[in-house]
Amino acid sequence: MTKRFCILFTAILTGLVFLCVGTLIAGDKQVVPDKVTIENKGYKKDKKRPVPLSHKAHSTDKKYGPVKCADCHHVYKDGKNVWKEGDYVDKCSKCHDPKKNTKEDGVKVMKLQNAYHKNCKNCHKKEKKGPFKKCNDCHVKK
Ligand code: HEC
Ligand code: HEC
Ligand code: HEC
Ligand code: HEC
Numbered sequence: 001m002t003k004r005f006c007i008l009f010t011a012i013l014t015g016l017v018f019l020c021v022g023t024l025i026a027g028d029k030q031v032v033p034d035k036v037t038i039e040n041k042g043y044k045k046d047k048k049r050p051v052p053l054s055h056k057a058h059s060t061d062k063k064y065g066p067v068k069c070a071d072c073h074h075v076y077k078d079g080k081n082v083w084k085e086g087d088y089v090d091k092c093s094k095c096h097d098p099k100k101n102t103k104e105d106g107v108k109v110m111k112l113q114n115a116y117h118k119n120c121k122n123c124h125k126k127e128k129k130g131p132f133k134k135c136n137d138c139h140v141k142k
Pocket of ligand 4: 058
């Protein structure tokens with residue numbers, strides 16, 4: 001009787017442990033947002049308005065190209081972008097400093113404002129679509 005109870009008890013306990021670990025792992029998954037408002041702090045002068053990005057449309061809607069996730073997201077290893085869809089996405093500001101250009105393993109990492117401008121504007125210019133001349137097409141008025 002007590003032995004059977006013991007087995008049952010152990011089984012339930014094991015089940016609970018798996019359930020907990022499962023939830024923890026699932027909780028690590030990031031949601032891919034529909035829209036992103038790009039609004040960082042820490043600039044020398046934060047004088048321009050935040051920039052809304054149609055995040056999902058940029059990578060799924062045909063009229064945008066479509067653009068690939070890795071056109072905007074990267075993790076460099078030996079000069080190569082090793083980031084792939086499903087990997088964790090850090091904020092751009094984790095690596096690009098809002099105040100100054102920095103260096104990582106001898107490679108220049110441009111400051112945050114320039115990183116955004118280069119990423120967003122260069123593609124718009126190349127594709128001849130999307131804003132790159134008029135500041136307020138990105139830094140929109142509310
Ligand atoms: C294609 C979109 C785009 C265009 C066009 C654009 N910007 Fe930006 N800009 C951004 C993004 C995105 C950021 C990052 C905003 C943040 O982090 O809060 C930024 C940041 C900045 C910042 C630093 C943050 C701040 O609020 O002070 C300045 C200054 C700035 N832009 C000025 C300009 C000026 C001037 C123009 C026009 C000549 C311009 N931008 C055009 C997208 C754009
Ligand atoms: C046009 C550029 C661009 C494209 C294309 C793009 N993203 Fe993003 N994504 C961003 C920016 C900008 C942010 C906000 C980063 C920040 O706040 O510093 C972001 C944020 C994220 C986040 C983080 C959300 C959070 O919780 O912080 C995830 C996850 C993500 N993107 C996944 C993807 C995936 C998957 C794709 C392709 C299907 C994709 N992105 C395509 C620019 C892009
Ligand atoms: C994990 C750190 C990290 C994150 C997060 C990151 N970057 Fe970078 N980024 C780098 C490094 C390191 C380089 C320099 C790589 C080189 O030149 O070989 C770089 C280079 C760049 C460049 C210049 C090279 C190119 O591709 O044209 C741009 C533009 C850029 N990043 C924009 C962004 C934007 C926008 C985001 C957020 C959506 C972002 N970065 C997030 C580390 C990061
Ligand atoms: C690799 C190419 C690419 C990159 C990188 C890119 N875009 Fe775009 N974007 C496009 C294209 C193509 C269009 C035009 C879509 C159309 O025809 O309406 C566009 C349109 C836009 C528009 C106007 C339509 C809308 O969606 O509201 C805004 C605003 C915009 N982009 C903001 C940004 C910002 C901010 C970034 C940087 C974080 C960025 N884009 C990065 C390709 C790109």
